[in-house]
Amino acid sequence: MTRIVVIDHGAGNLVSIAQGLAAAGARVAVIDDPAGIDGAAGIVLPGVGSAAAAFDRLDAAGFVEPLRHTPLPLLGVCVGLQLLFGGSDEDDAGGLGLIPGRVRRLRDTPRLPHIGWNDLEHLRPDPLFAGIPPGATFYFVHSYAPVPDEPGDVIARSDYGRPFVAAARRGRIVGVQFHPERSGRPGLRVLANFVDGVRRMSDAA
Numbered sequence: 001m002t003r004i005v006v007i008d009h010g011a012g013n014l015v016s017i018a019q020g021l022a023a024a025g026a027r028v029a030v031i032d033d034p035a036g037i038d039g040a041a042g043i044v045l046p047g048v049g050s051a052a053a054a055f056d057r058l059d060a061a062g063f064v065e066p067l068r069h070t071p072l073p074l075l076g077v078c079v080g081l082q083l084l085f086g087g088s089d090e091d092d093a094g095g096l097g098l099i100p101g102r103v104r105r106l107r108d109t110p111r112l113p114h115i116g117w118n119d120l121e122h123l124r125p126d127p128l129f130a131g132i133p134p135g136a137t138f139y140f141v142h143s144y145a146p147v148p149d150e151p152g153d154v155i156a157r158s159d160y161g162r163p164f165v166a167a168a169r170r171g172r173i174v175g176v177q178f179h180p181e182r183s184g185r186p187g188l189r190v191l192a193n194f195v196d197g198v199r200r201m202s203d204a205a
Contacts, residue, residue, distance in 0.1 A: 001027040002199045004042040008032040009057040012046030016181035017077065017191070024192035025199075034066045042198035043072050045175075047079025051103060051144065052093035054079050059094070068096055073172045073198045078142060081168065081175030085146045099170045101148035109161035113143040118158040118178075120166050126155040128167065128174055128193050136186040138166075138178035145177055172201070 004026040006018050018028045021044065029036060037043065045067070047054045058064055067074070076084045087095045088103035095103070106114060117137040122129060138158075145164040148154055155174075156167040167176045174194070180187035 001025065002041050002195060002202060003027045003029065003039060004044060004195065004198060005036055005040040006030045006044045006046065007058075007063060009047070009054060009061055009063065011049050011054050011057065011079065012077070013048065013179065013181050014046060017044060017046055020181050020188050020191040021195055023188065024195040026195045032061060034062045037066055037070065037072075040072060041202040042194070043067070043070065043074045044077065044194075045074060045080035045083060046077045047083060048141070049079065050090060050093070051079055051082050051088040051095075052091035055083055055094045058083070064096065068098065071172075073194070073201055074098070074174070075194050076173075076175030077181075078177060078179055081177050082144060082146055084168070084173060084175050085148070088144060090144050098173045099146070099148055099153055099168055099175075100150060101146055101153070103144050103146045105144050106142070106160060106164060107162060113141060114160045115141050118160065118166075120156040120158055121163075122156050123154055126167070126169060126174075127197050128169070128176075128190055129156065130193050132186050132189050138176075138180070138183040138187060140166075140178045142177060146175075
């Protein structure tokens, strides 16, 4: 059974994410020590709240360098997506630098934070969204979103006053700004698709 670790750095909806991955057939471990990555086939990096606080907790727990150098598939969720980038305008937070770019505050919005359901515009086919019908909606809670240096790294965007990046991928590194664990059936399908991708990569190794 495919082993996927969910990183517990003190800010994330860990139980629901773990349950969604397990429902897709993964063997899930929630870890708060980098040693727990050993033997894993994939990693999920969740997060809520401040990017600066989340990055500082990751750094204090010793996760930053292992994540920067892991060869494993990695899924970032919400603030976890933001941490995949080089840094954030939110309190000048640091980042992992796995996807070139920076996280910026949402502009021209009705209000902040953006809380609610939005559909996605898929900019290119991606296995993370396989089997998800057009018009499916996902649940967002955020005031910031990443701005990748390379437009080709954006796989989906949404709109709140103006378009923003809702999902990005660079190779085995992928992230979503929405909360799949709070997005009903489409969100659970995103988690299942990640598990399928991890399983395929593990089988091919």
